[in-house]
Amino acid sequence: MTLPSALQAPPLTVYVEGIGLLGPGLSNWAQGRGALEGTEAYQAARCIVPLPMALPAAERRRAGTVVKVALAVGQEAVTASGLQASALPSVFTSSSGDGLNCHEICSALASSDRLISPTRFHNSVHNAASGYWSISSGAMVSSSVLCAFDGSFAAGLLEAMAQVMLEQTAVLLVAYDTDYPEPLRSVRPLPDTFGVGLVLAPRRSERSLAQWRLAPAVCLTAAPAQRLEDDALERLRSSIPAARCLPLLRSVAAQTQGEVVLDYLQGLQLAVQVAPCR
């Protein structure tokens, strides 16, 4: 393996082929883009998560909110891209996994009989959504499942853009979080569910919404992350890790050109060069 030094390395370039969006007051990308662009007022409301009808009935019964939100935004993004779900490698990223399931397991383990159901146990793995996605889409290709606490979206974007560039294939990125019930909610106060799906491709198509680039030498930066002007949207961005993607989605909605800096780790942010395709 011969490696490029950072200064010689070409930028990682991807085209956004489809977007899926679900969150508090955000029911899909078509509606969300208006709120992000500022043409419609954003109104916070409890996130409504649809049933994952693409799953076989048995799996659908077993799927928790975390799986439902991931499948919904993944499906919306893939449909918009016009690509085949079964052919797309995927990157799933989440700060926390299934909070309710975790609560039920820890409660059972603190009780006298310690009985856990097999379904609860296999749903407890961080890659549950990825597993259900591959079953529902028939995708036998690679799926990576990441966590970087509050920086999970940026971590997933790095992994997905690296895969697009090196494999020269479109990749589905899904970032999602759900809220924990009490008492975990007190130590991890995520207010609601949020998910975003992005199909990223190596080449521009007639469906391309935007071009995103990472310059290897400088994209990991100490520059502060961008905030959103709308107070309610900024509260959403800063309170749910997956919603740290919102400045990037706003740049797509508003067709802006320039740099968007995203939260990643403490003192290390991710700078994305954005340009519209239309």
Added chain:
Amino acid sequence: MPCTFETVDLPTFVGEVAGVDAVQLPAPLAAFDCRNNRLALLGLLQDGFSEAVAAASKTYGAQRVGVFIGTSTSGILETELAYRRRDPVNGALPADFVYATTHNTFSVADFTRHYLGLSGPAFVVSSACSSSAKVFASAQRMMATGLIDAAVVGGVDSLCLTTLYGFNSLGLMSTQACRPFDFDRDGISIGEAAAFALLEPVPEQLDLDAVLLLGVGESSDAHHMSSPHPEGLGARMAMQQALTMAELGAADIDYINLHGTATPSNDAAEAKAVSALFGSTTPCSSTKGATGHTLGAAGALEAVICALALQHGLLPGGLNTQQLDPALALNYLLNNREQAVNRVLSNSFGFGGTNCSLIFGRAG
């Protein structure tokens, strides 16, 4: 050894690492204190690893070294224990419980990065039992794109009640030390481990003993959440991809470190996948008879075993297995074998149908 971990009351064997409870984290990192991060520190202190990372950090710059760690349950034991101490009136967790730096899946990569003084990109890969094989794939990509120059990869998973009682609920745990590929195999023994590797670009001058990462392959079964594809189709795709990336044929592989968990269905599916690609002559074994199944740490642990096999010319025989299952048509080693070893393949598969195969080779 028979399980005496914590208050667990199950008729099973575990691979428990001695001395984890006595490990003390450095005071500034006290917030990370939990069994999983103590085990991580124990691993980082072995074999001059931290010193090698410090040298790499000096060479490349702390921000140019990534940290990618695999774990399945991270520090969830802390939360399990905290749930026993909930306030009897309002159900609140005890005030001394810290979530972000213990239970959260990312905490082990966060701890490792802080302990090693690195400031580059980091994440945890958490895809059940393929987690710490897949970190090699992610790190290799980050290096190939020029985002970083080097990477610390590894796997850390520690004993906890979720996995012990969870695998018990699925009826997948043996009542004795696990016996991979045995005719009477009856399930896994859970173990714990921390294993790390430092990945660097290939220099012009290489020690003959240096270990090279030659290929990675990743796939999904798209079949079932907790059972493998019966024909091992996804596993076969991962192995084939790793061979393709390494530009090698099946005959070039001298040894296969099997996933080999010792459940009846896992070993049967893996045997079908391996024999479809390699036939029945390539020497292979599962080292889980020696280590137990260390879940999210298994990929990195078995990568280290592969590195030792390459450096020492030693193929490890599988422990505990008494009578090989004649239905599994592989050249399964029951005893250690000393011979020159140039290229090895390691398999890691997990819940959700996630598969990863790695190929390592000797420099000379």
